[in-house]
Amino acid sequence: MRGFGPLRRSGPGHHRDGAAPRWTGLHPPGQGGPDLRFVRAVALLTDFGLEDSYAGVLHAVLLRDAPGVQRIDLSHMVPPGNLWHASYLLRSAWEHLPADVVVLAVVDPGVGSERRAVAVRLGDRWLVAPDNGLPVAVGPPSEGVTLDAVRMGLPEPSATFHGRDLFAPAAARLARGVPSGDLGEPLDPGTLVSCPLPEPRVEGNRVQGVIQHVDRFGNLVTNIPAAMATAGCQLRAGWRRITHRVRTYAEGRSGEAVCLVGSSGFLEISVPGGSAAEQLTLETGDPVELLPPDTAL
Structure with a gap:
């Protein structure tokens, strides 16, 4: 019986013999889709708590739409609808996150209303959140889009769980490297709702x-x-x-x-x-x- 040879790698994601791995993602490399071996991490911040399945469902959607994505749970214990608390947690964690992370922040007391669902860029990071002050909690974004389920090829979102049906799919697409223009129409960052946290x-x-x-x-x-x-x-x-x-x-x-x-x-x-x-x-x-x-x- 022949034993295994020594482990040899020529780079991240290679097989034992040094050859590139067989592609198993949503799109083969070089065939019109992002390379899922290089997926950005996604950090989650919600007020969903841990008693229900809501937070777990976000993880499931992220893995479904961006297989292999690393997830960081910042907190799921924000008091329900407390944008002040969520803004503080976002600010205090921001500088410690990976440089190219996608942040999924779902504290959304206005779900189902006319408030916008957005993705904004701050440096190399993206923040996906409702337009209720969270998108500007850590500073002024350089660009952003208003999320559009139709443009993303998604079913019509439910009236009460945009975290699952709109925000998480958008975060997964950004993590995979999908261009922001494929998520919705550009927005003027100056029109975003102000952060609720007061300045001294x-x-x-x-x-x-x-x-x-x-x-x-x-x-x-x-x-x-x-x-x-x-x-x-x-x-x-x-x-x-x-x-x-x-x-x-x-x-x-x-x-x-x-x-x-x-x-x-x-x-x-x-x-x-x-x-x-x-x-x-x-x-x-x-x-x-x-x-x-x-x-x-």
């Missing part, structure tokens, strides 16, 4: 901001970038003024509200050993104020 406002020597996110540990993430905080500055949130700034969560005393720069690059309020949200009775949308060091107590 500078008023004299103070910065007005908000709590933009409360994580599962009760940390309060503001929308004030770390670069706006000078040494010795203070942060006022609700009825409390936080003057103790630390570098890590562990540096603060147990039960003491402290300020630090979180992993997303924004100022955070934390209570070591507890929940800042509970102790300060604050939630998303509540105002915060960055004060200069010499502000009287």
Whole structure:
């Protein structure tokens, strides 16, 4: 019985003998279709939760339409319809994603309404989402298209699950390298709905901001970038003024509200050993104020 010879590769996707693999994708290379050996990854962000099959169905459609596609689950636990939460998660994850990723963001309280379904380009990445603020959450797109089921050769989408019937098929096509013009008509990026997340406002020597996110540990993430905080500055949130700034969560005393720069690059309020949200009775949308060091107590 003859044994196997040594494994030899001349490049990605080659067989043991170094020969190119037999093509099994939707379109053979060089015959009018994209080469599925070089499919982009797709990152998913939804409010579907994990109890129902909705998130799993998105994975199934992606694999059906782009066999072998790698998928990244950013989160499926966005509170239902919470565009603010979804925008923050998208922003905080964006720079860590593969350079040419396709992001599929389906938080869609307006499903079935007149809101547009779009795909927009930001650098080398594509973002597929409803036109409700998510497409511009990480910055202004350079181009985009309004998704058209007919142009994509799809059946008429259901009135309640565009994630399955329109957004996921569009993301799969972009992942395969299908030209964006095959997905729909070009759009003017300037007509996209604004992101719901507010920007901090500078008023004299103070910065007005908000709590933009409360994580599962009760940390309060503001929308004030770390670069706006000078040494010795203070942060006022609700009825409390936080003057103790630390570098890590562990540096603060147990039960003491402290300020630090979180992993997303924004100022955070934390209570070591507890929940800042509970102790300060604050939630998303509540105002915060960055004060200069010499502000009287």
